Amino acid sequence: MLLGGGDMKDTGIEIGLYTLADICPDPHTGNAVSASQRMKEIVEAAKLADEAGLDVFGVGEHHRLDYAVSSPAVVLASIAQVTKRIKLTSATTVLSTVDPVRLFEDFATLDLLSDGRAEIIAGRGAFIESFPLFGYNTNNYDALFSEHMDLLLKLNKNATVSWEGQFRPSLRDAEIAPRPLQQEIPIWTGVGGTPESAIRAGKLGTGIALAILGGDPIRFKPLVDLYRKAGIEAGHSEEKLKVGVTGHGFLAATTQEAKQQFYPYYSNYWYHVNKQRGGLTFRMSEAEFEQMTRPETALFVGSPQQIAEKIVQQHELFGHQRFMAQIDIGGLPFNKVAEGIELLATKVAPIVRKQTSK
Known part of the structure; x- marks a missing residue:
């Protein structure tokens, strides 16, 4: 069992992890784990994170053979049985191509199984495989x-729902079961960088989870400001308007070690993601990687002290309530993921919680 940072969990921002369950060949060996092994490692990572005192664990959704998870609720239900207190969220649910009733009932079930720990981060998704798979048209990407x-927000508030829309059959006094243990399941909107998405999330009163994968994080400050302004103008309280920051990360004893160890995996990760999305398939150079990991950038690669400083600097910018790192990408072996979880929980979290509780 890992040493816990749990005694400090009630102060400062929430700190957690998320995985997209990519299945990449290890750049050193050329071998990839099976989908079965990947899922087992994800469950084990969540168990370690829970024991170490982290606050939240997220599981993403993809519908392709080079990712292991297409059903976050099922994987999170498995995680719920081996964890005690960590919050469990999708990261993200591709909301455009899932029936909201089915989604809500799945996460209400998860909420009951986990004693009230379920959350949903809903987004439009960076991949479009799910559209033809479930009979949706990408021309309706945003409208869906x-x-x-x-509809999801109505289901969350009401046990009996009447509703009409364009893309799914109407509901007439439909009973929505089961009801979650929580009064309402926390719902967040995943925001990649468009002002329209931030404003919409504010008007609806959902949280926003910002995907900040590189560059200078200050460019996301206008989105947070637009989100809060839209939310307050729509009548939502400041307490309800929660901001989360998500990003890629890797931790080692020193920043130089972290860079040396992570570069092959991070270069590998982007090579495969760009290939999957039909983009350029060149390999990231070490010089490019060095630029991406500078202290002022949003890529969380370094020593625990440097990662803590980056999180705190971003908190000064955004005043966010949650930080989540994706640390298991590009074929990284599980022993390295486990080391990262321990460092995040025991070295980074205490500093960040202390600094952000002031």
Whole structure:
């Protein structure tokens, strides 16, 4: 069992992890783990994170053979049985191509199984495989998201729902079961960088989870400001308007060690993601990686002290309530993921919680 940072969990921002369950060949060996092994490692990572005192664990959704998870609720239900207190969220649910009733019932079930720890981060998704798979048209990419979010929020508030929309059959006094243990399941909107998404999340009163994968994080400050302004103008309280920051990360004893160890995996990760999305398939150079990991950037690669400083600097910018790192990418072996979880929980979290509770 890892040493816990749990005694400090009630102060400062929430700190957690998320995984997209990519199945990449290890750049050193050329071998990839099986989907079965990947899922077992994800459950084990969540168990370690829970024991170490981290606050939240997220599981992403993809519908392709080079990712292990297409059903976050099922994987999170498995995680719920081996964890005690860590919050469990999708990261993210592709809301445009899932029936909101089915989604809500799955996460209400998860909420009951986990004693009230379920959350949903809903987004439009960076991949589009799920559209033809479930009979949706990519021409309705945004309209589907808006309609499904509208219905999801109604389902969250009401046990009996009447509703009409364009893309799914109407509901007439429909009983929505089961009801979650929580009064409402916390719902967040995943925001990649568009002002429209931030404003919409504010108007709806959902949290926002910002995907900040590189560059100078200050460029996201206008989005947070737009989100809070739209939310307050729509009548939502400041307490309800929660901001989360998500990003890629890797921790080692020193920043130089972290860079040396992580570069092959991070270069590998982007090579495969760009290939999957039909983009350029060149390999990231070490010089490019060095630029991406500078102290003022949003890539969380370094010593625990440097990672803590980056999180705190971003907190000064955004005043966010949650930070989540993706640390298991590009074929990284599980022993390295486990080391990262321990460092995040025992070395980074105490500093960040102390600094952000002031």
